[in-house]
Amino acid sequence: SQGSGDGRFSYPWGVTTDALGFIYVCDKENHRVQVFQSDGTFVGKFGSLGNKPGQLEHPHYIAVSSTNRVIVSDSNNHRIQIFDINGKVQTTFGGEGSEEGQFKFPRGVAVDEQGFIIVADSGNNRIQVFQSDGSFLKAFGCWGSMDGEFKGLEGVAVMPNGNILVCDRENHRVQIF
Numbered sequence: 001s002q003g004s005g006d007g008r009f010s011y012p013w014g015v016t017t018d019a020l021g022f023i024y025v026c027d028k029e030n031h032r033v034q035v036f037q038s039d040g041t042f043v044g045k046f047g048s049l050g051n052k053p054g055q056l057e058h059p060h061y062i063a064v065s066s067t068n069r070v071i072v073s074d075s076n077n078h079r080i081q082i083f084d085i086n087g088k089v090q091t092t093f094g095g096e097g098s099e100e101g102q103f104k105f106p107r108g109v110a111v112d113e114q115g116f117i118i119v120a121d122s123g124n125n126r127i128q129v130f131q132s133d134g135s136f137l138k139a140f141g142c143w144g145s146m147d148g149e150f151k152g153l154e155g156v157a158v159m160p161n162g163n164i165l166v167c168d169r170e171n172h173r174v175q176i177f
Contacts, residue, residue, distance in 0.1 A: 007042040014061035046087025054089040093134030101136040108156035120153035
């Protein structure tokens with residue numbers, strides 16, 4: 001239900017699970033991530049409003065790697081933060097801009113079996129791929145409606161074969177790469 005107490009939400013957005021079945025929810029307007037057992041029992045939370053490491057401003061999407069790294073798109077801070085499963089920040093990367101490794105309102109995040117981090121850089125209408133330490137690897141896409149072009153990105157996912165699925169919001173489609 002709505003609120004700011006433990007287990008309550010204000011615009012829950014992204015959700016994921018880890019290998020043990022714990023549920024992680026981006027509680028966007030409360031600027032935090034909440035964690036629950038698989039039966040919905042509240043376990044913990046991390047994050048608070050701000051721009052320091054470990055603080056969040058409108059977290060949107062979340063992914064958990066096979067090594068239990070919790071990857072959060074800290075959208076209004078234009079960065080990605082990586083936490084351990086206890087909510088301790090491990091690393092932060094990004095910053096506002098359009099250069100390689102910079103973001104404008106990052107949204108969807110995913111991590112593949114090799115640990116590469118895929119980010120839907122919504123405001124720049126591109127996908128960026130990073131190594132597990134946050135170092136830039138490659139980017140693709142631009143504004144438009146042709147194949148490989150985007151108008152407002154949201155969720156991303158990685159298929160078992162390594163293909164990347166991208167929700168291309170304003171083109172009303174999902175693209176596969």
